[in-house]
Amino acid sequence: xxxxxxxxxxxxxxxxxxxxxxxxxxxxxxxxxxxxxxxxxxxxxxxxxxxxxxxxxxxxxxxxxxxxxxxxxxxxxxxxxxx
Amino acid sequence: xxxxxxxxxxxxxxxxxxxxxxxxxxxxxxxxxxxxxxxxxxxxxxxxxxxxxxxxxxxxxxxxxxxxxxxxxxxxxxxxxxx
Amino acid sequence: xxxxxxxxxxxxxxxxxxxxxxxxxxxxxxxxxxxxxxxxxxxxxxxxxxxxxxxxxxxxxxxxxxxxxxxxxxxxxxxxxxxxxxxxxxxxxxxxxxxxxxxxxxxxxxxxxxxxxxxxxxxxxxxxxxxxxxxxxxxxxxxxxxxxx
Amino acid sequence: xxxxxxxxxxxxxxxxxxxxxxxxxxxxxxxxxxxxxxxxxxxxxxxxxxxxxxxxxxxxxxxxxxxxxxxxxxxxxxxxxxxxxxxxxxxxxxxxxxxxxxxxxxxxxxxxxxxxxxxxxxxxxxxxxxxxxxxxxxxxxxxxxxxxx
Numbered sequence: 178x179x180x181x182x183x184x185x186x187x188x189x190x191x192x193x194x195x196x197x198x199x200x201x202x203x204x205x206x207x208x209x210x211x212x213x214x215x216x217x218x219x220x221x222x223x224x225x226x227x228x229x230x231x232x233x234x235x236x237x238x239x240x241x242x243x244x245x246x247x248x249x250x251x252x253x254x255x256x257x258x259x260x
Numbered sequence: 261x262x263x264x265x266x267x268x269x270x271x272x273x274x275x276x277x278x279x280x281x282x283x284x285x286x287x288x289x290x291x292x293x294x295x296x297x298x299x300x301x302x303x304x305x306x307x308x309x310x311x312x313x314x315x316x317x318x319x320x321x322x323x324x325x326x327x328x329x330x331x332x333x334x335x336x337x338x339x340x341x342x343x
Numbered sequence: 344x345x346x347x348x349x350x351x352x353x354x355x356x357x358x359x360x361x362x363x364x365x366x367x368x369x370x371x372x373x374x375x376x377x378x379x380x381x382x383x384x385x386x387x388x389x390x391x392x393x394x395x396x397x398x399x400x401x402x403x404x405x406x407x408x409x410x411x412x413x414x415x416x417x418x419x420x421x422x423x424x425x426x427x428x429x430x431x432x433x434x435x436x437x438x439x440x441x442x443x444x445x446x447x448x449x450x451x452x453x454x455x456x457x458x459x460x461x462x463x464x465x466x467x468x469x470x471x472x473x474x475x476x477x478x479x480x481x482x483x484x485x486x487x488x489x490x491x492x
Numbered sequence: 493x494x495x496x497x498x499x500x501x502x503x504x505x506x507x508x509x510x511x512x513x514x515x516x517x518x519x520x521x522x523x524x525x526x527x528x529x530x531x532x533x534x535x536x537x538x539x540x541x542x543x544x545x546x547x548x549x550x551x552x553x554x555x556x557x558x559x560x561x562x563x564x565x566x567x568x569x570x571x572x573x574x575x576x577x578x579x580x581x582x583x584x585x586x587x588x589x590x591x592x593x594x595x596x597x598x599x600x601x602x603x604x605x606x607x608x609x610x611x612x613x614x615x616x617x618x619x620x621x622x623x624x625x626x627x628x629x630x631x632x633x634x635x636x637x638x639x640x641x
Contacts, residue, residue: 184544184616185626236549238612252546252614256629259545259574259615260529260586260606267395267467268477319400321463335397335465339480342396342425342466343380343437343457358526359508366530370581373532376525376602377507381515383522383593432519444532447636450603453525457595487596 178245180213182223183254186230189223199245206232207241209251229255261328263296265306266337269313272306282328289315290324292334312338345442347409348422351401356424356438365420365442372419374446376453378439384432388472394427394436397465401425408459412441415455416448423456425466455491462488494591496558497571500550505573505587514569514591521568523595525602527588533581537621543585545576546614557608561590564604565597572605574615604640611637 181194203212210227213220224230232239233252245251264277286295293310296303307313315322316335328334348364350356358377366372382392409421420442430436439456443449461484468478497513499505507526515521531541558570569591579585588605592598610633617627 181546183546183614184618233546233549233614236546236552238553252549254546254614255616255626257611257614258617258627258629259543259613260610260633264397266397266465267469316397316400316465319397319403321404335400337397337465338467338477340462340465341468341478341480342394342464343461343484357508358511359506362507362526362528366528366582368582370533370538373530375528375530377511377528378595378599379511379515379524379526380595381522381524384519385593389519433515433517444534446527446529446603446606450527450599450606454595454599457599 178248179250181250181252183252185255186223186253190219204244204246205241206234206239206243206245206251209245210241213253224253231256261331262333264333264335266335268338269306269336273302287327287329288324289317289322289326289328289334292328293324293336296336307336314339344410345413345418345420347406347413347420349402349405349409350424351396351398351405352424352426353428355426355435358438361422361424361438361440365422365440369419369442371444372442373444374449375440375442376446376449378437378453378457379435380437380457382430382432382434382436386472389432389470391471392430392434392436393469393471394430395467395469396425396427400465401427404464405460408456408463411459412452412455416441416443416452417445418443418448418452421452421456423460425460425464427466458484458487458491493559494562494567494569496555496562496569498551498554498558499573500545500547500554501573501575502577504575504584507587510571510573510587510589514571514589518568518591520593521591522593523598524589524591525595525598527586527602527606528584529586529606531579531581531583531585535621538581538619540620541579541583541585542618542620543576543579544616544618545574549614550574550576553613554609557605557612560608561601561604565590565592565601566594567592567597567601570601570605572609574609574613576615607633607636607640
């Protein structure tokens with residue numbers, strides 16, 4: 178699965194994107210956030226406040242309970258400030 | 261005093277403007293409308309429905325009770341349909 | 344008081360130039376709303392619209408409406424251009440431009456200006472279609488203006 | 493469904509051309525609202541704004557917002573152009589154009605589109621001023637979006 182990062186999530190993790198293989202226990206967006214934080218201090222820093230993280234699955238905003246099965250690209254980013 | 265007419269008020273009266281000398285009994289907008297109707301069938305036709313007539317004194321919308329003293333130009337016209 | 348520009352003219356207007364006049368060279372405008380009212384063929388038979396106005400009062404009354412908008416919202420610019428004369432479907436009739444720091448003020452002020460242009464600015468439309476008739480004032484416009492009270 | 497045009501681009505947009513694209517050659521549009529969002533220097537120290545976006549999702553999400561607007565209001569045209577990249581105060585950021593028979597629909601739909609662009613379109617602003625910082629999402633924008641529920 179491809180993960181993509183934007184804005185300060187990207188800066189804190191230090192990557193614009195990466196390919197990951199999820200453990201079988203990671204089924205939902207919430208599971209993904211918990212698992213990512215175990216991958217190192219940069220992830221812990223970026224995801225320290227999970228309520229400030231928005232997630233999209235294949236270009237569509239997703240809730241925390243959304244399943245990841247079938248997802249090709251999951252994006253993590255802060256609340257949007259466009260317009 | 262100068263009277264000016266617009267839209268169907270103008271068409272029905274058959275004049276764009278005219279100078280009138282008001283009788284002393286004509287003190288307010290309401291008085292003016294009553295008096296004008298006595299000036300001929302074209303005025304009676306134009307002012308048949310007084311509630312459909314709007315009045316402006318010197319380029320400012322005026323109520324029926326507004327006094328005419330000091331007015332240079334009084335305009336009669338139907339409800340506006342610009343914009 | 345923000346810069347207020349009011350013009351009543353026979354010719355068409357240049358929307359881009361009017362927007363630029365409100366916002367160009369400024370760093371404090373975050374939102375510009377430009378409303379264009381266009382001659383619309385409602386029933387498929389409109390050939391032309393004849394717009395009569397009261398010269399002098401038209402400019403003065405639009406000016407009073409613009410002053411009210413400037414008092415109600417923190418605006419950095421207001422422009423109103425209203426045409427008169429003979430127009431055909433698709434022709435521009437009226438332009439309202441409002442500029443503000445924030446979008447809410449620009450949107451509301453533009454809506455306010457249009458609602459009061461409809462009900463207070465001395466213009467009258469005559470339709471040339473299947474027959475020739477003066478357009479009647481609409482209750483919906485009076486109600487739209489009422490909401491600002 | 494009305495014609496919907498969505499573009500996410502680095503370059504500036506041509507407001508006149510976008511308005512014309514919505515209304516030109518039509519006889520059924522009586523009202524066009526064009527909202528322009530502009531880079532504003534709030535505290536007198538902004539040098540530039542860096543606009544990051546999520547390519548692909550930005551267009552898709554704006555498209556979904558436009559579809560919702562088209563379902564809610566009787567529109568004859570919707571255009572949204574959103575810029576990304578480095579902008580300086582006074583630069584255009586976003587353009588929303590709505591065309592309808594009546595002004596109320598055009599105004600409301602443009603306000604709706606802007607409220608949801610702010611809260612749902614994947615763009616992020618970084619300010620370069622006295623320091624460099626990511627702009628924080630505003631509660632006022634969330635509340636503006638809430639009013640359409």
